[in-house]
Structures are given as C-alpha cells and as structure tokens.
Amino acid sequence: MYWVSTQHTPVATDELTNIEHTYGITLPPPYVAFLTRYGPGTYCGLLIIEMPDPQLLQSYTDYELWTHDDNCPITAQQLGECVVIGSSIDGDFLAIHPQVEGLMWLPRHSEIITTKTLDVQVPFTETLGHILQDEFGRMEPFPRYFEPVSQDKTATFLLFSPLDTAEAYNPANPSDQALNFAPASLQALAQRFKQHFNSNLWIENEHICMAFLQTLGGYVRFNYAYGREVAIIYESKAIALRDEILSFLQKEHCRVVE
Structure with missing residues (x-):
C-alpha cells in the first residue's frame, strides 16, 4: 500500500478501549489494528476510515431513509445504536451493531442496507478492497493508497x-x-x-x-x-x-x- 504522506496520527489503543467501555461496544479487531497503525484517513480516494462515532446515526432515526423490512439487518429502532466507523466520499456510511455479524453499508442513494463480510483473520484493507469492488465497481488490480488525515x-x-x-x-x-x-x-x-x-x-x-x-x-x-x-x-x-x-x-x- 502506498503512503501519500509519512505524517500520520495513529490512534492510541487506550482511546479506542475507552470508547468500547463507555458505549458497551466491541470494535472489530482488524479496524482497531488499522487505526492504531495508520490512524484515520482516506483509502484509495473513496473510503474514509474514521474514529468510531456511536452518536452520528441517532439523528437519522426520525427519517425514513432506509427500508427496515425482514431483509434488513437492523430495525428502525436499532439504527440509533449503530456505530459509524467510516464513510464514503458519496456520503454512504460504514457501521457496526452489537447484534449484527460483520459490517453494515448504509447507502446514501439507496434504501437497502446491506452487510459486508468481515474476516477478523485478514487485514482491514482486504475488507475495504471488497467494499470497493461491491460498491464502486473497482476490480483488481487497482493501486492501493492511503492518505492520512493531516492538519499540515x-x-x-x-x-x-x-x-x-x-x-x-x-x-x-x-x-x-x-x-x-x-x-x-x-x-x-x-x-x-x-x-x-x-x-x-x-x-x-x-x-x-x-x-x-x-x-x-x-x-x-x-x-x-x-x-x-x-x-x-x-x-x-x-x-x-x-x-x-x-x-x-x-x-x-x-x-x-x-
């Protein structure tokens, strides 16, 4: 993976552990490993890997943006319990929920919430690569690069x-x-x-x-x-x-x- 900049801000493990204890959640180990090594930033110019946000989707519970039928992995009430860990440049959300296995993709331009397989034995970048293929039509091989968040x-x-x-x-x-x-x-x-x-x-x-x-x-x-x-x-x-x-x-x- 190519580094756009050598200036990056890895997240302290204790900071993520405190978030888990405060909100009673368990963050995916590959995601934690990614943040503690690389920090937040943009992957391949399309996916933004962020600090976990347990409150972001609470403001969306009053809007019927997604269909919560029998095929949806979460109910409308569970939407506010989701933790956002990333987003796309198009405004889609990547989130987790304690009762959902893997990751969830909440699209901006669709009403269908889907799940993404998360293998805890592989690097998080491999999971991100699959999401790029599914949602953006990016097929291998494509250049993988990461642009860390930088105030400079x-x-x-x-x-x-x-x-x-x-x-x-x-x-x-x-x-x-x-x-x-x-x-x-x-x-x-x-x-x-x-x-x-x-x-x-x-x-x-x-x-x-x-x-x-x-x-x-x-x-x-x-x-x-x-x-x-x-x-x-x-x-x-x-x-x-x-x-x-x-x-x-x-x-x-x-x-x-x-």
Whole structure:
C-alpha cells in the first residue's frame, strides 16, 4: 500500500478501549489494528476510515431513509445504536451493531442496507478492497493508497487555459518541437508533467489523473472530467517542491485560482 504522506496520527489503543467501555461496544479487531497503525484517513480516494462515532446515526432515526423490512439487518429502532466507523466520499456510511455479524453499508442513494463480510483473520484493507469492488465497481488490480488525515496539508488550485494556437501533442511520440507549444489538452499536460517529475505512483483513467510524489506529501491532480482544473495537494514542509511544480504548470498555461 502506498503512503501519500509519512505524517500520520495513529490512534492510541487506550482511546479506542475507552470508547468500547463507555458505549458497551466491541470494535472489530482488524479496524482497531488499522487505526492504531495508520490512524484515520482516506483509502484509495473513496473510503474514509474514521474514529468510531456511536452518536452520528441517532439523528437519522426520525427519517425514513432506509427500508427496515425482514431483509434488513437492523430495525428502525436499532439504527440509533449503530456505530459509524467510516464513510464514503458519496456520503454512504460504514457501521457496526452489537447484534449484527460483520459490517453494515448504509447507502446514501439507496434504501437497502446491506452487510459486508468481515474476516477478523485478514487485514482491514482486504475488507475495504471488497467494499470497493461491491460498491464502486473497482476490480483488481487497482493501486492501493492511503492518505492520512493531516492538519499540515493544503492545496493550490489552478485552471488550465491553453492557447487557441496550441499544437496537438501526442504523448506516445513526444518531440522537442511539440513541447514548445501549449499542450492541447489536460491529458497532454499530464503527460508533460510525467516526463518532467518522477512520481512515485501514477493513477490515470478517463476521469482523472493523479501523480503522487512522496517528497510532496501529496499529489498533483488533473481533473480530466472537467478538462481544466489542476490541483497541487502538499504539506507545508514541501513548499519548495510545490513552488517548482507551480512554476512548471504556470509555464504550461495554468493560472492560479485565488
């Protein structure tokens, strides 16, 4: 698993034990092992692993967001007893309940609560991988990375504004002459970036491209879906590298968004 940053905040075992004693719950051992080693953060950009929250879903008990029929693992009354241990970037919840084996997935855009198998003998990341496959259609192999929560992380946003006279750039056959012209697309700009900076992890699909640099403590994100947005996610200690990347992008017709 790739670490986006080496600055992470593992949770003390005693802190989780106190939560268990206070609320009379038993947290899944793989989840506890994950938090005490890595701390809270985002897994593969989609699943947010959080500190256990025994109160979050209590505010949802008055709303009929999910169907509590015979196929539902919990009743409407038990909803407030659930402990949220994670969520997704889409607003789904990952929770546990003392009377339910495994994990529960409470979707934002569906009324059906489902259960997820939890094998206490395997790392928590393996369970998260199965959830990614089930809920987001992510099939193996896919790059696994973890972005720890950091108070030291910030971002610089830019807009890509190519010239009207930009020459088409073929990343498969780059040439010195072509590099003298503005890139014709955000995809072409990303390929230029790849040639200029040595990234530790490169993730690219039709929607997005992310170039991870360990020394940056973050990554550079090219938003293919929008076609113009570029973001530099970095830690303050890496300001020199941020400035180098920023200078490169500005020369490639990107302007900072204030």
